[in-house]
Amino acid sequence: MDYNKNNELDQANLRVIVASCALVYITVLGFLPGHSLQDYLPVIYYIVSFILLSIGLRQAIARWPGHYPWRRVLGIVHDYTGTCFGLVLGGEAALPLYAVMVWVNLGNGMRFGTRYLIIATVLALTALLVVYQLNPYWQANPFMVLMLLTTSTVIPIYAHMLLERTRKASELAMAATREKSRFLAQASHDLRQPIHSIGLFTACLREAPLGDQERRLVDSIDRSLLNVSQLFRSILDLYTLDNGRVQPKCETFALGDFLADLLRQNAEAARWAGVEMRLRSCRHWTRADRGILATMVQNVLSNSFKYAAHRPLLVAVRRHGDGLAIVVYDQGRGIADEHQGLVFEEFYRVRQVRDKDVEGVGLGLSIVKRLGRLMGLQVRLRSRLGRGTAVSLQGLPRLAAQKPALGVEQQAVQNAMLGGLRVCLVEDDHNVLRATSALLQRWGCEVEAHSSPMGLSSQCEVIVADYDLGQEATGVDCIESLRQQRGWEVPALIMTGHDLERIQAVVQGRNIAILSKPVRPAQLRAALRGMRGGVV
Incomplete structure (x- = not known):
């Protein structure tokens, strides 16, 4: 149950702090009326040695981080040895050191899991029995020892129950998060498709000769669609931020x-x-x-x-x-x-x-x-x-001005119209295929529209593909296949409704542009102009 790689280092830091508090406590006892510092010097010397060893252990954990069970058990034994020494020599006045045992027990269990809680509990009970055998005060108070043994057993059992409940609740929460992620991913893809196709159909209408009233209606549709699209993107942005993605x-x-x-x-x-x-x-x-x-x-x-x-x-x-x-x-x-x-x-x-x-x-x-x-x-x-x-x-x-990436002639090519551009369009959603094809044709492109990646062949200058094309292949597979047929790296664009980061990881190093659905017509036009600049 390593929730944090620094758990063991945190425990080591706390060990030094607790031991320092114990040193202060024992030292103060030596100056109280009826007590002699001389009587506590062996305990003080031992705690000082304990602190030095603890600092050494802490440095070893910092130098070699990781999960080493033997080192964790050694730390538990180290803690109980020091506590037992203080309890044996300190007598009645050293009883508050028992709190260190409780800390060692629960601290290891809470940080490292049930297995270490059991190990710490067994070692704690053994340590108490050792103190009982060596300390006359404890032998004279068997009911106190029984109380301490009971406490050292009941508290870890209760802690174990809490740990199990926490673990189960955490697993349920993680399962619910995974289900929510799957649902949102699928809902995101399914919602993006109709928004995307409606936007493209509306752009087609805008390109057509319309009367004033019809143009106002198209404006109203486009405006409502933009509001839906922005709200949709906001919800997705919020979700991805919450997930730290x-x-x-x-x-x-x-x-x-x-x-x-x-x-x-x-x-x-x-x-x-x-x-x-x-x-x-x-x-x-x-x-x-x-x-x-x-x-x-x-x-x-x-x-x-x-x-x-x-x-x-x-x-x-x-x-x-x-x-x-x-x-x-x-x-x-x-x-x-x-x-x-x-x-x-x-x-x-x-x-x-x-x-x-x-x-x-x-x-x-x-x-x-x-x-x-x-x-x-x-x-x-x-x-x-x-x-x-x-x-x-x-x-x-604020950086120094850079040289422009494109020359004047290349920039002029990018700003040219799309007339005569041969586009291979691959999209398995029928409405999106029709809308994209119609819009590209209105922009003057020569479009080869395909609803399936199977048996694909084209003499295109630009490839535009959806990423998810069913079970047979992905848009990236189609692009690679067409490039292999043509014998050169045809400029390509993926339009996807899936998680953008995942698609970016897939296309990395392949020189494939990506647009996230729903794509605005202006975005698509700009992307095609940019790719045409690499074709001519």
């Missing part, structure tokens, strides 16, 4: 380009909210996890769209000490002082009568705060009623 993976990038791209992705949502977004240009570079930072800024922007609708919004990068801060300024109604410390709590919302139509459940800023803590960033909020709110993400490192 989010680990930052830092890279160096230009903050200006990063923020400009993020604002482009939110242009449609800003238009629906009547918000004019402005970005103050900057040439700063930083090092951070792009995905986590994008989620943080995205959540702050979403809050501004909800609570500062029809007002301008400014995004800027400021110097903050030796680092940088991303600041989002809005001109909404602001937040009262009494609410400013609470808005980062989960499900907390500052509601007013006119907020009845505002979507959300109050998770956005709490996720920003927790992601910031994970990245070592400070999240600060300044707001005045009637004057607006500023949320800043502080603590980003």
Whole structure:
């Protein structure tokens, strides 16, 4: 039952502390009226030797950590030997040292499990019998000895019962967590698919010639879908944070380009909210996890769209000490002082009568705060009623400007339209296949759509595949097979509704891009443009 690799070291540290307390106690006894320090000197000398040996044992545990049963048993014997010596020579006045026996017994059992609890109990009973045989005071008080023997038996039995209950409760909790994880993983995948396909179908409608009324209806569908998608992502973000599964993976990038791209992705949502977004240009570079930072800024922007609708919004990068801060300024109604410390709590919302139509459940800023803590960033909020709110993400490192990764010609290729791009699309969900194929065709791509990975053959320039394609193969298998047929590394993209970290581990080193469903059309278009830049 090693819940912590430092358990044995903790026990060794506590051994030194307890022995030091025992030394102080015995020394104080020697100065009390009716007692002579000379009588306690053998015990004092022994405890000093005990402390020195305990420090040596502690250093050995620190030097060679790990599970060594013989070393743990040796520690128990060491503790009981010292305690017995004090009880034998100290007589009646040394009886409080019996508490050390109880600590040794329970401490080993609680830290290392039932097996060590049994070993410590047997050795404790043996030690008490040894003291009884060697100490006349104990021999003159057999009922006291019986009480101590009973206590040394009953307490460990009760501790064992508590340990078993705790172990069973822990196993049940872990089983429930695993079941919840499986359920959420499956529910996540099943929910992502329809949201993803609806988004693509809506994008197809937007590309079609529509009247004003029909375009307004498409806008309403797309806006509702965006709200559902954001709520869904917030719940998943919260779940992955609770499980400790989010680990930052830092890279160096230009903050200006990063923020400009993020604002482009939110242009449609800003238009629906009547918000004019402005970005103050900057040439700063930083090092951070792009995905986590994008989620943080995205959540702050979403809050501004909800609570500062029809007002301008400014995004800027400021110097903050030796680092940088991303600041989002809005001109909404602001937040009262009494609410400013609470808005980062989960499900907390500052509601007013006119907020009845505002979507959300109050998770956005709490996720920003927790992601910031994970990245070592400070999240600060300044707001005045009637004057607006500023949320800043502080603590980003400021780096020297880097050379652009792409030349001017390559950048022009990436920004080109997708006309004539040959795409092999592999997707086993019929609705997603139809929606993706229709959207790609409207963008001018030549699409080869396949619902099964079996017998796949294509002369494509880009491969777009779902990861989960049933029992026969995965999207990665399809990509590898097509690349082998073509004899070169065809640019490839995986769109998945599964756990992103697991898929990233699978595709590592294979030069395969990943998009997490539900994918916004702008994300897909940008990914395809980027891959086409590698084809031409």
